Amino acid sequence: MNAINYNKVTSITFLLFEQIVGKKNISSEKEQLEKYGQDETEDLIFFAEVILKPSSVKEISQIAKICNEHIIPLTVRGAGTGLSGGALPIKGGVLLSMEKFNKIIKIDERNLQATVEPGVINYEFQEAVKQVGLFYPPDPASWGSCSLGGNIAHSSGGPKAVKYGTTRDYVLNLEIVLPNGEIIWTGANTLKYSTSYNLTHLMVGSEGTLCIVTKIVFKLITLPKHDLLMLIPFNSPELACKSVAEVFKAGVNPSAMEFMEKDAIDWSIKYSGELSFKVKPEWQALLIVEVDGNNLDILMSDCEIISAVMQQNQCDEILFADSAEQKNAIWKIRRKVGEAVKSNSVYKEEDTVVPRAELPILLKGVKEIGKKYGFNSVCYGHAGDGNLHVNIIKGALSDHTWNIDIPKAISEIFELCKSLGGTISGEHGIGLVQKNYLPIIFSPYHLQLMKDIKKVFDPNYILNPGKIFN
Amino acid sequence: MNAINYNKVTSITFLLFEQIVGKKNISSEKEQLEKYGQDETEDLIFFAEVILKPSSVKEISQIAKICNEHIIPLTVRGAGTGLSGGALPIKGGVLLSMEKFNKIIKIDERNLQATVEPGVINYEFQEAVKQVGLFYPPDPASWGSCSLGGNIAHSSGGPKAVKYGTTRDYVLNLEIVLPNGEIIWTGANTLKYSTSYNLTHLMVGSEGTLCIVTKIVFKLITLPKHDLLMLIPFNSPELACKSVAEVFKAGVNPSAMEFMEKDAIDWSIKYSGELSFKVKPEWQALLIVEVDGNNLDILMSDCEIISAVMQQNQCDEILFADSAEQKNAIWKIRRKVGEAVKSNSVYKEEDTVVPRAELPILLKGVKEIGKKYGFNSVCYGHAGDGNLHVNIIKGALSDHTWNIDIPKAISEIFELCKSLGGTISGEHGIGLVQKNYLPIIFSPYHLQLMKDIKKVFDPNYILNPGKIFN
Numbered sequence: 001m002n003a004i005n006y007n008k009v010t011s012i013t014f015l016l017f018e019q020i021v022g023k024k025n026i027s028s029e030k031e032q033l034e035k036y037g038q039d040e041t042e043d044l045i046f047f048a049e050v051i052l053k054p055s056s057v058k059e060i061s062q063i064a065k066i067c068n069e070h071i072i073p074l075t076v077r078g079a080g081t082g083l084s085g086g087a088l089p090i091k092g093g094v095l096l097s098m099e100k101f102n103k104i105i106k107i108d109e110r111n112l113q114a115t116v117e118p119g120v121i122n123y124e125f126q127e128a129v130k131q132v133g134l135f136y137p138p139d140p141a142s143w144g145s146c147s148l149g150g151n152i153a154h155s156s157g158g159p160k161a162v163k164y165g166t167t168r169d170y171v172l173n174l175e176i177v178l179p180n181g182e183i184i185w186t187g188a189n190t191l192k193y194s195t196s197y198n199l200t201h202l203m204v205g206s207e208g209t210l211c212i213v214t215k216i217v218f219k220l221i222t223l224p225k226h227d228l229l230m231l232i233p234f235n236s237p238e239l240a241c242k243s244v245a246e247v248f249k250a251g252v253n254p255s256a257m258e259f260m261e262k263d264a265i266d267w268s269i270k271y272s273g274e275l276s277f278k279v280k281p282e283w284q285a286l287l288i289v290e291v292d293g294n295n296l297d298i299l300m301s302d303c304e305i306i307s308a309v310m311q312q313n314q315c316d317e318i319l320f321a322d323s324a325e326q327k328n329a330i331w332k333i334r335r336k337v338g339e340a341v342k343s344n345s346v347y348k349e350e351d352t353v354v355p356r357a358e359l360p361i362l363l364k365g366v367k368e369i370g371k372k373y374g375f376n377s378v379c380y381g382h383a384g385d386g387n388l389h390v391n392i393i394k395g396a397l398s399d400h401t402w403n404i405d406i407p408k409a410i411s412e413i414f415e416l417c418k419s420l421g422g423t424i425s426g427e428h429g430i431g432l433v434q435k436n437y438l439p440i441i442f443s444p445y446h447l448q449l450m451k452d453i454k455k456v457f458d459p460n461y462i463l464n465p466g467k468i469f470n
Numbered sequence: 471m472n473a474i475n476y477n478k479v480t481s482i483t484f485l486l487f488e489q490i491v492g493k494k495n496i497s498s499e500k501e502q503l504e505k506y507g508q509d510e511t512e513d514l515i516f517f518a519e520v521i522l523k524p525s526s527v528k529e530i531s532q533i534a535k536i537c538n539e540h541i542i543p544l545t546v547r548g549a550g551t552g553l554s555g556g557a558l559p560i561k562g563g564v565l566l567s568m569e570k571f572n573k574i575i576k577i578d579e580r581n582l583q584a585t586v587e588p589g590v591i592n593y594e595f596q597e598a599v600k601q602v603g604l605f606y607p608p609d610p611a612s613w614g615s616c617s618l619g620g621n622i623a624h625s626s627g628g629p630k631a632v633k634y635g636t637t638r639d640y641v642l643n644l645e646i647v648l649p650n651g652e653i654i655w656t657g658a659n660t661l662k663y664s665t666s667y668n669l670t671h672l673m674v675g676s677e678g679t680l681c682i683v684t685k686i687v688f689k690l691i692t693l694p695k696h697d698l699l700m701l702i703p704f705n706s707p708e709l710a711c712k713s714v715a716e717v718f719k720a721g722v723n724p725s726a727m728e729f730m731e732k733d734a735i736d737w738s739i740k741y742s743g744e745l746s747f748k749v750k751p752e753w754q755a756l757l758i759v760e761v762d763g764n765n766l767d768i769l770m771s772d773c774e775i776i777s778a779v780m781q782q783n784q785c786d787e788i789l790f791a792d793s794a795e796q797k798n799a800i801w802k803i804r805r806k807v808g809e810a811v812k813s814n815s816v817y818k819e820e821d822t823v824v825p826r827a828e829l830p831i832l833l834k835g836v837k838e839i840g841k842k843y844g845f846n847s848v849c850y851g852h853a854g855d856g857n858l859h860v861n862i863i864k865g866a867l868s869d870h871t872w873n874i875d876i877p878k879a880i881s882e883i884f885e886l887c888k889s890l891g892g893t894i895s896g897e898h899g900i901g902l903v904q905k906n907y908l909p910i911i912f913s914p915y916h917l918q919l920m921k922d923i924k925k926v927f928d929p930n931y932i933l934n935p936g937k938i939f940n
Contacts, residue, residue: 353663
């Protein structure tokens with residue numbers, strides 16, 4: 001794909017685009033290009049040639065067709081909260097912002113479904129369905145600002161994925177635009193589907209490289225009435241990790257099971273400000289465990305089972321959140337840890353994932369590789385899913401070490417993941433920053449199969465060029 | 471694909487196959503070809519030229535390679551319980567039986583996962599994981615005889631899908647063989663996965679047209695301790711259907727929500743023999759509703775909510791199964807209805823699926839189309855998923871009506887499904903018998919995309935030729 005000769009946006013194509021979206025919705029101003037040239041991935045920036053903000057599927061179809069005919073790169077952007085560089089227009093061309101696709105078209109209470117546009121913000125959608133007693137569980141840390149279309153690009157998870165699954169598990173049907181301008185629905189609005197190849201599932205997680213998603217039909221569930229939240233401190237991170245798999249084995253399925261190691265706790269608290277509870281200096285790790293459901297007695301009994309497992313693994317005193325305020329305070333520590341790391345140092349975030357019982361081995365391995373290469377890491381994540389975010393801190397490392405040695409260290413971490421039955425991304429995607437590591441996971445033949453799928457949908461390689469595959 | 475000139479199995483290729491699988495595991499005897507030329511789809515039979523029963527992935531890789539090089543059709547067969555003709559060797563060639571792939575390789579209690587071969591029988595797998603307190607929910611009516619590989623081919627469901635999802639929701643990773651003999655794992659053994667295109671999900675439901683599945687890693691959950699079963703009679707099938715969506719809206723998520731109309735009840739009882747409870751002649755429909763979980767009080771309260779919804783919809787007196795024996799008796803009526811229809815008349819079974827609240831419209835529409843074309847239908851199925859099996863009965867219809875008019879009627883039923891946001895198969899697949907109806911659901915461009923995907927994986931069209939696409 002590197003061999004493609006992309007064309008620039010000429011004054012003629014610019015005019016064509018302007019006719020489609022209108023003067024207000026096109027820009028090539030430097031300030032705008034800078035703003036839309038970044039996402040939440042490290043400190044990267046790339047400049048598109050033009051930013052388009054279409055308002056209808058018809059406009060997107062026309063834009064795609066022009067880009068396809070003129071071999072102009074077309075990078076779709078949701079809310080720009082991605083962590084793998086998926087929305088960065090690294091080959092220039094058109095940056096297509098979906099921000100005007102911000103309507104919740106229908107909440108179907110009879111069928112427990114909703115039809116939405118991809119620019120809707122995750123949290124706003126959650127709140128809208130909550131109003132009618134319904135529940136859309138996927139809740140990435142960035143839920144206050146990330147878009148549902150972006151969530152589909154990576155099959156985003158979040159704390160609740162451990163009980164409720166990731167975005168993929170809620171997508172029933174997608175309206176998509178192909179590079180040639182064709183508009184199709186990928187499937188049906190049904191809970192079961194055995195009608196030829198499942199294009200819906202192929203699109204979820206394809207990171208804007210196969211199509212442009214313009215409408216989504218989501219499955220919803222009914223909102224659980226209660227939740228209980230526990231903060232469980234450990235003096236040993238390994239024992240914290242070990243207890244995770246044991247909780248599931250004991251028959252409890254928590255609605256969140258989050259892990260934070262000491263540095264993650266400290267950095268997040270420093271960043272977020274004072275807490276309503278004390279953090280002891282000897283704590284080396286925390287688990288944040290939530291259970292939810294419609295019956296408080298059951299939840300209390302679940303908490304007892306969880307407590308017993310934790311105590312067998314030598315946890316310190318367990319804190320039960322006794323108010324909405326305290327719940328929020330606990331969740332804030334967890335949700336803000338990413339930003340805290342970001343504000344503290346240049347870093348690289350890895351999205352490792354393994355079968356959950358292998359988490360202690362993964363954590364130990366990451367620290368050993370850190371020692372070998374001389375880097376510090378801040379680890380936290382969705383322990384119940386075996387999904388550990390490893391933030392490698394640049395700190396005082398030289399640029400040479402950072403650019404030459406650290407990628408080797410990351411390769412070792414990913415090799416470890418693979419050897420444990422895991423993989424290199426659980427929810428952040430491959431995008432730009434992980435693509436060089438794909439050969440660790442996939443054979444050349446396997447990669448070729450995926451490249452050939454890309455070619456089926458996007459024969460001119462205009463969609464999100466330079467992502468996932470080299 | 472019809473344009474492919476397939477080659478016959480020559481005496482030389484026969485010898486090559488014999489060297490690979492051994493004399494005991496190859497056959498071209500007429501009796502065997504007849505046995506392996508049928509599945510559970512209507513009264514169809516097709517003859518392969520040779521039946522192979524390989525024992526290892528290496529053997530399968532070698533067989534695939536030979537078929538691919540010599541352009542010999544290669545049809546994979548699980549247990550032959552399919553209902554869309556997916557395992558029928560309609561172009562001759564090799565019939566590859568997976569019956570020797572019958573090992574449960576590992577039940578991983580730490581990670582709640584299992585690695586199995588595709589020839590394992592669904593029920594045997596369920597029982598094996600139950601032994602260690604675990605649960606594999608997908609339970610097609612044919613669970614006592616269908617294979618897990620076949621379940622993957624169609625993403626099979628069953629009564630429990632309404633709460634627990636279909637086969638797709640339990641597949642973490644697949645070892646597959648491609649026509650060129652390459653062997654790859656499609657993904658990772660993880661609960662979350664955002665590592666490029668999801669080939670695992672693409673393979674599930676691809677009906678043996680893209681690859682040969684040789685190992686499966688399944689997710690498992692812990693076994694619920696209790697279940698309660700209710701039999702709910704209605705004098706109006708429409709009101710029975712209407713109450714289905716209302717139960718979910720009331721916040722209860724049953725572990726089964728099955729519908730049977732009068733003829734289905736009568737035929738099944740006639741076929742299965744005497745019952746431990748009385749069926750009143752005025753009953754026009756039954757719902758079979760199960761709830762499961764770890765706390766009996768909650769389940770009782772769920773049953774109360776369900777009862778209230780049913781009573782609002784004018785159900786007759788609800789029967790609570792009060793013993794394992796009575797539960798079995800109730801499930802037997804439901805599980806045997808397919809066989810009962812089969813034993814009664816030539817029939818065509820349609821696997822319609824719509825958003826669940828549209829079920830009353832679908833049922834009414836099916837009956838109206840029946841009147842228009844003069845056929846009787848026996849309807850039953852997984853109402854909670856909006857998945858209605860429509861058995862069109864030949865009875866006294868002429869062959870002309872059966873072969874010329876009924877396909878038009880089926881088209882009308884499928885058009886209705888589509889107009890309701892549904893599709894033409896929820897769990898049985900397209901296979902041979904539904905492929906002519908695909909253009910109702912998909913545009914020519916959409917179909918072409920799927921054909922191009924087929925070409926990526928199977929450029930010589932040797933895998934299960936003549937299925938899904940014409």
